[in-house]
Amino acid sequence: NCHLYCSAFILLILAGANMSFFAISEVYVIESEWNDETPAKKVKLTCNTADEALPVYWKKGTELKGTGKTLIAEVKEFPDAGNYTCLSAKTHEIISYSFFLITKVDSNGKTFLKCEAKNYSGIFTCSWMTENESPSVKFTIRSLKGSPVARTDQSVTEYTTQCQKENYCPFAEEHQPTEMFLEVIDEVEYENYTSSFFIRDISEYTRNHHYSVSYIRAIFIFQLRVLEMFTAALFQLFVVNAAHHRQLKVFNSSTAVYLTFQRAIENWFHT
The missing domain is CATH 2.60.40.10 (Immunoglobulins)
Structure with missing residues (x-):
């Protein structure tokens, strides 16, 4: 299989490898099985020029690969991969790049x-x-x-x-x-x-204490229910006793306990 990638993250890496970012038109990833029986992958490359009559040619490094707007590239091993460049036959200026990467089907898990x-x-x-x-x-x-x-x-x-x-x-x-x-x-x-x-x-924390996912979820739900019940109780206390200064002190004290309890739970999750 041959996969065409024009995504920004591959171009970002190639740009960091001293390549002309603006000139890269296509990036291909070729899957190779690395055996003698498997034929090379053939990919048709097209040199995108505004002038249809402009004569162009293709190079890979210093090697001339062909002439004309299209080129059939055969890629199988590392020497076949790399940068295929389309140039103007008149000025020898670079028109576009096509870059080939090779990925091994059986990669042996190097990374x-x-x-x-x-x-x-x-x-x-x-x-x-x-x-x-x-x-x-x-x-x-x-x-x-x-x-x-x-x-x-x-x-x-x-x-x-x-x-x-x-x-x-x-x-x-x-x-x-x-x-x-x-x-x-x-x-x-x-x-x-x-x-x-x-x-x-x-x-x-989960790994060290050998907690199951269901147990952790149960802890979360229990703590949420406790917080909800505590908040509801404080609200009722405030509504019923808001006019009494003495019980307002109780409310303020209870609020402090609630906030302390809430911070303790949050700290437990972040430690």
Whole structure:
């Protein structure tokens, strides 16, 4: 299979690799099975020129690949991947780039993605490791609903990034999992990984105390009910006894107890 990617996060990485960002027109990811029997993937490239009569030619590095507006590129292994450039035959100016990445179908899991949280605040850390210490390796990690964050740390084998789930409420039940997407590009090699999880499942507190999801949910619901009952009782006390100064003191005292109780619960979720 051949996949065409024109997404911003892949172009963002390629732009950081000393390439002309404005000239990249298409990015292809080729799946390779890495055996002698599998033929090369054929992809038709088109040089987009405003002048239909303009003569053009194609190069890969210093190698001339063909002439004319279209080129059939055959890609199977790393030497076939990389940048295919369309140039004007008159001025030799670059008109457009087409960039090929190769991903191995059996990738042997060189890179993995793991996410953990210390508490129920919605803040979590994602980490991944790689055996590849190449300084050219580039990473992007993002939520499937969010924007990419490019990471270009060099000469290390462990990477981490801190994330926060927007509008997360520790007292509410999670109905949809958080999904993180990691992309790895090392020159012309491409890999991607996903991780799907609920904050409650990756919390260090849940793991250390061996609480089941149903038990944690029961605690949440119980505390919410206690808060609701306590708030309702305070409101009734205020309405009935608002005219009595002595009982207003009781109300103020009860309010202080309630706020202390509420803060204690919030601190429990964030520790």
